[in-house]
Amino acid sequence: MKIGIVCYPTFGGSGVVATxxxxxxxxxxxxxxxxxxxxxxxxxxxSENLYYHEVAVSKYPLFEYPPxxxxxxxxxxxxxxxxxxxxxxxxxxxxxxxxAFMAKQILLTYGIYIPVVTTLHGTDITLVGKxxxxxxxxxxxxxxxxxxxxxxxxxxxxxxxFFDIENExxxxxxxxxxxxxxxxxxxxxKKAIAPSGEKIxxxxxxxxxxxxxxxxxxxxxxxxxxxxxxxxxVGDGEQRSECEQLARDLDISDNVRxxxxxxxxxxxxxxxDLFLMPSQSESFGLAALEAMACKVPVVxxxxxxxxxxxxNGVTGYLKDIGDIEGMAESAIHILEDEERLATFKENALxxxxxxxxxxxxxxxxxxxxxxxxxxKAVL
Numbered sequence: 001m002k003i004g005i006v007c008y009p010t011f012g013g014s015g016v017v018a019t020x021x022x023x024x025x026x027x028x029x030x031x032x033x034x035x036x037x038x039x040x041x042x043x044x045x046x047s048e049n050l051y052y053h054e055v056a057v058s059k060y061p062l063f064e065y066p067p068x069x070x071x072x073x074x075x076x077x078x079x080x081x082x083x084x085x086x087x088x089x090x091x092x093x094x095x096x097x098x099x100a101f102m103a104k105q106i107l108l109t110y111g112i113y114i115p116v117v118t119t120l121h122g123t124d125i126t127l128v129g130k131x132x133x134x135x136x137x138x139x140x141x142x143x144x145x146x147x148x149x150x151x152x153x154x155x156x157x158x159x160x161x162f163f164d165i166e167n168e169x170x171x172x173x174x175x176x177x178x179x180x181x182x183x184x185x186x187x188x189x190k191k192a193i194a195p196s197g198e199k200i201x202x203x204x205x206x207x208x209x210x211x212x213x214x215x216x217x218x219x220x221x222x223x224x225x226x227x228x229x230x231x232x233x234v235g236d237g238e239q240r241s242e243c244e245q246l247a248r249d250l251d252i253s254d255n256v257r258x259x260x261x262x263x264x265x266x267x268x269x270x271x272x273d274l275f276l277m278p279s280q281s282e283s284f285g286l287a288a289l290e291a292m293a294c295k296v297p298v299v300x301x302x303x304x305x306x307x308x309x310x311x312n313g314v315t316g317y318l319k320d321i322g323d324i325e326g327m328a329e330s331a332i333h334i335l336e337d338e339e340r341l342a343t344f345k346e347n348a349l350x351x352x353x354x355x356x357x358x359x360x361x362x363x364x365x366x367x368x369x370x371x372x373x374x375x376k377a378v379l
Contacts, residue, residue: 005034009038053078073106093142101141146375147370176293176352178293189271198230200232200274202269207237212279231256285305292352298310316348
């Protein structure tokens with residue numbers, strides 16, 4: 001198949017999933033064309049089956065805001081026509097699904113019908129999509145897609161609840177590449193971080209308020225009172241400076257390291273003992289899955305799709321949003337006993353294997369074929 005993929009080229013979950021999916025499809029012999037305004041963050045190697053088409057946005061002074069949606073639609077028309085794509089897969093409803101619909105209508109004037117699959121990732125539905133400004137466009141774009149997927153059952157139900165959706169939504173969960181995300185031998189790095197054998201806790205995110213990054217600091221402050229430990233904060237964003245200040249105020253800054261954005265996150269996860277994810281909202285919890293693949297148990301909120309991934313009392317613990325004391329107690333319970341910690345680590349890896357790329361990729365391939373076959377009836 002010749003597949004066009006539209007995504008945000010950032011470190012966010014939707015961009016990561018889209019990029020990793022495209023790379024895996026290319027490895028399977030499909031021709032994959034990425035269409036976005038920058039090269040995706042994880043599109044970091046050459047393959048004969050991978051192509052990147054940049055979307056250039058006009059800076060004409062008439063426009064107060066650059067018309068990215070129009071530029072994207074025009075670029076999609078160009079790529080579909082001249083690369084002869086079989087299907088478009090757009091990740092994130094706004095503005096990708098609506099731009100794809102516009103492109104599809106334009107392509108019809110050339111006698112081309114391009115089927116479009118829209119994958120919903122989370123905040124495009126739970127935050128942005130519920131804004132009255134965008135709600136009609138989101139609803140229309142989803143209903144006009146030839147296929148719709150969601151990364152969790154919870155997100156699927158949220159979409160049906162918040163929008164008047166007539167289309168069937170297929171749940172295809174996020175995945176992890178176990179050939180990359182696995183426990184690495186990084187003992188020298190671990191000794192540098194925790195020279196006295198301290199336990200290492202980790203949090204990775206974009207440090208937005210919805211991630212409750214300040215709660216991570218507060219949870220760790222309780223844990224370190226009972227267990228000698230270090231905290232690694234990976235990522236960057238609006239709450240980083242507040243987190244740094246809170247660590248100073250709680251007098252734990254010597255035990256907290258802010259590492260910024262990291263590409264080789266699997267190496268950092270490999271030295272970690274526990275992953276903290278106290279988010280307000282998570283459609284799936286890709287960062288938690290990547291941690292579990294590296295044998296790192298998870299203490300998380302019970303928000304969104306996290307209960308579909310993190311099995312309470314088996315791969316970690318689920319607590320109510322904002323329950324700092326409960327999350328700290330759960331973390332201590334896992335970390336205070338070596339045998340118990342080892343069991344949680346094994347359970348985390350076992351669960352992660354259920355979301356291996358080799359299992360999830362065929363679900364997308366089969367869905368593409370299903371959508372393409374249905375679209376033939378339109379022609």
